Amino acid sequence: MAELLVWPALIAYGEAAFAYAGELRGPGLAGRTATWGVRVGWLAQTALLLVQLLDADGFPWGTWAGALNLFVWLIVGAYLIWGCTPRYRLLGLAVMPPAVVLLLAAWAGGGTGVEDGDRAGLLLGVHVGLMLAGFASLALATGMSALYVWEERRLKRRDRTLLRLRVPPLDALDRLSARAALVALGLLAGGIVAGLASFESGDFDAAMGVTIAVWVVYAALLLLRHESRLLGGRAARVTVAAFALVALVLPITHFAS
């Protein structure tokens, strides 16, 4: 049953990713179709997660592939909150294609099936949930920063279609990216505390060390932004670069440990 639900979610997300590219030519049917793809796909994935939760014996997303499945659901869910308003639609171009790839990877890694869950207890569930929500929030902050960089480039190039293909103002993207990063810091802090509480001595691994380093880096970025030392395009580029580094280093340390 769970495996059957993966495909509707993948197809709908894929359709959304494809349709968002059409939105680049101008607002209209493509954007609305994409929005429906996101909604339908997210509902299908929600059903998949529910089936996994009900059928698994224990915490069903303890493996890397399972965590990836939950991570995609969190990102798309958060995107649904603002992403479907016309002005933020193009954020979907930064969110939906990676969501499709990650969900495919989760499926290939067996994270969408029903197997025996991890019996490590509630604290591990809280740890994984908070960490994934934190990274999902960072991914959204990065998506918004990427949109900022793209829009800034259009403004610099004096693109003629600037006012026809509307995206949120630079100022709004900057503020929302900072807020999403701030929320991510809170979630990650909670996740780190839950993780440390659930670990037995000797369990502290490289992935956990990297996560703490990520937290420190993002906290420093927000502090610099708060003190007006890192603003606008610079802040956006640093946010994108920082997340690219996280996306590269975190899986390496996870699999290495």
Added chain:
Amino acid sequence: MKLSLVGVSHRQAPVELRERVALDLERSRELAQRLAADGEAVVLSTCNRTELYVVREDEQGEREALDVLVEQAPELGQVAYRLHDDAAALHLFRVAAGLDSLVPGEGEILGQVRDAAEAGAAGPFLERLFRHAVSAGRKVRVETAIGEAPSSVPSAAAALAQQVFGDLHGRRVLLLGAGRMSELTARNLLSRGAELVAVANRTREHGDELAARLGARSVALDQLGEELGEVDVVVASTSAPGFVLSPPVAGDAVRARRGRPLLLVDLAVPRDVDPALGALDGCFVYDIDDLQAVVEQSLAGRRGEAGRAERLVAEEAERFREWRAARDVVPAIASLRARAEEIRAAELAKLGRLSDEDRSLVETVTSQLVNKLLHLPTVRLKEAAAAADGVVYADVVRHLFGLGEEERRT
């Protein structure tokens, strides 16, 4: 009821002719009152058109409206357009949606249509027509992007500022030069919430005068560096022969902003702002050609949206036509029901003595009988009205049931 429209617009009449029939709201009201002697009338007069909408029972509405126009300028008789009923209604819907405007989708016309209806002598028909037209105009602006993009250089500059800063409330503007274009742009920015903090001009008196008029400070050109650190938007339009803002003059001030966005709008020819400033972090430079290009793209976009807007307008006009057609059959339905009720009452009167209980029972049964018999013809008449042959059906019903014959005999 016959709806007639007689009018002239920018499409047929040059401004020399249009200005002779341009009416303010008070004169439009007087004219509407005069035309509405035997019906209803509304006069819509804007800088692009003067249109007279008249509703009368007879066919004289168009004649009288045309006479009124020709009184003002005899040449108008040849260029005035005349439309009737559904075509006239569709025309008003297109006007309200901005589809007949010089700049497609312009927003001012919607208020003008509403004001004209309020000032005119509208009865139930024209009131409904104008209300529906205003609502269709709003719908077009909400559901399409026809009115979104800017259509002039000052509004393009303001829209660009919004693209960078979002809400302009509290955003600080510096005017460099005291020309007409920079004043228009400044006013556009102010109308969206921005705050004009300073005016810098080569001729200090002109700068002082404009600054006083717009409630800002007047500053000397050599103070520009300090001001650049504080403002968000600079609008430049001096008549200086070379760049007034260039990296040696403004570079340090821009760099000190540490990437905080600064929009430099250069409306001057020759240019006031060195495009090299655009390479600095957070600095966006737009000259007059860039803004013109944005406006052209916007207008092309508006024209592209016009197709969708036309479809919406056609749907709304069709709804109005259905309402109008249904209105034509309502008297026939009312007469039919009145006639049936009259017959029922007459037959009941023949029953003589009956107990209250029996009378109540007979009244209920006959009422139900009449309602059931008339239900289908009523529904069919309304459907026929929507399908455009309602008047024919209404006449057939009147003929078959002899409705109104007694009145005619008396």
